[in-house]
Amino acid sequence: MVDTYRLRSPLAHLHLDARAHEEADISGTGVVMKEIPYRGLINIRGDAADSAFVDAVQKAVKLSPPVDANTVAGKANTTRIMWLGPDEWLVITSPQGADRAMKALWKNLKTDGLHAAVTDSTQARTCIEISGPRAREVLQKGCSLDLHPSVFGPGQSAQTIVSKVAVMMTQTAAARNGDPTYELYPLRSFATYLWTWLEDASQEYGLKVG
Amino acid sequence: MFLINCPFCGEREEKEFSYGHEAHIARPENPENLSDAEWADYLFMRKNTKGVHLERWVHTAGCRRWFNMARNTHTNEVLAVYLMGEQPPKEIRDMIDGKKKS
Numbered sequence A: 001m002v003d004t005y006r007l008r009s010p011l012a013h014l015h016l017d018a019r020a021h022e023e024a025d026i027s028g029t030g031v032v033m034k035e036i037p038y039r040g041l042i043n044i045r046g047d048a049a050d051s052a053f054v055d056a057v058q059k060a061v062k063l064s065p066p067v068d069a070n071t072v073a074g075k076a077n078t079t080r081i082m083w084l085g086p087d088e089w090l091v092i093t094s095p096q097g098a099d100r101a102m103k104a105l106w107k108n109l110k111t112d113g114l115h116a117a118v119t120d121s122t123q124a125r126t127c128i129e130i131s132g133p134r135a136r137e138v139l140q141k142g143c144s145l146d147l148h149p150s151v152f153g154p155g156q157s158a159q160t161i162v163s164k165v166a167v168m169m170t171q172t173a174a175a176r177n178g179d180p181t182y183e184l185y186p187l188r189s190f191a192t193y194l195w196t197w198l199e200d201a202s203q204e205y206g207l208k209v210g
Numbered sequence B: 001m002f003l004i005n006c007p008f009c010g011e012r013e014e015k016e017f018s019y020g021h022e023a024h025i026a027r028p029e030n031p032e033n034l035s036d037a038e039w040a041d042y043l044f045m046r047k048n049t050k051g052v053h054l055e056r057w058v059h060t061a062g063c064r065r066w067f068n069m070a071r072n073t074h075t076n077e078v079l080a081v082y083l084m085g086e087q088p089p090k091e092i093r094d095m096i097d098g099k100k101k102s
Helices: A051-061 A095-109 A135-140 A188-205 B036-044 B090-101
Strands: A031-036 A040-045 A080-085 A088-093 A117-120 A127-131 A157-162 A165-172 A181-186 A207-209 B003-006 B010-013 B018-022 B052-058 B066-072 B078-083
Touching (some): A031 A135, A031 A188, A040 A095, A051 A088, A051 A095, A080 A157, A080 A165, A095 A117, A127 A135, A135 A181, A181 A188, A188 A207, B052 B090, B078 B090
Antiparallel strands (some): A031 A127, A040 A117, A080 A088, A127 A181, A157 A165, A165 A181, B003 B010, B018 B052, B066 B078
């Protein structure tokens, strides 16, 4: 059995690093896109009305699973919990934090009489971040949800379809200049299609790879 | 294309959902006691309603939960959405009964 292997992001073959713009100045650019690979994605299931379950999750990742539909608990770029269904959530961690979160969840939820499930789905998906003043217009070309900040603001999430691809999507805290930033989590085999589609849809606004 | 109000996620486009056929068909408790005709009736025979139809849907691209829906098959109007294990709201039952009587 192979104990270690080389991680390879589903978009590695696009060599996005080589295209990334170093300078912070994005004036004249409508859309900035980048891949954030290897984030920890842990699916948890349990009963939000069971305080033992909520306490165990809270103990493991210092956050309670959100009970409001289509929301995310926690701050951008830290450990977060995304609502996926009435009894299902996704714990999103940094690439380094995945193992620790998995072990902590497993340890705390493996309690007698507690009905829960923890599944590491880290390598099932990657994260595409899209921001910039025209990011919303790009997404709106392939997504039927109303993404206006008054409806889909920071901390909101959705599982929906963007140009035929089922994605988990969230808006993180607004960027420095007030523009919204979206994170899309497609399954890895759809990542190339979604990236190239987004890139094509962004052309008219001016795109930079971040 | 029409909108469906997922009981968990809220209003979404129909393309996010999959159709699960007629609702409220209970699996016979003792299939071994049924005749072939009775078993075939359970397996295959479905209403082909023009009007109010009770059916199952699943939010495939969203929360992946199943639920029941009352839809007018003629107009595609979604009349009610209710959870698995629940019976349709009274006004829907009245609509169906009223149609039967007329």
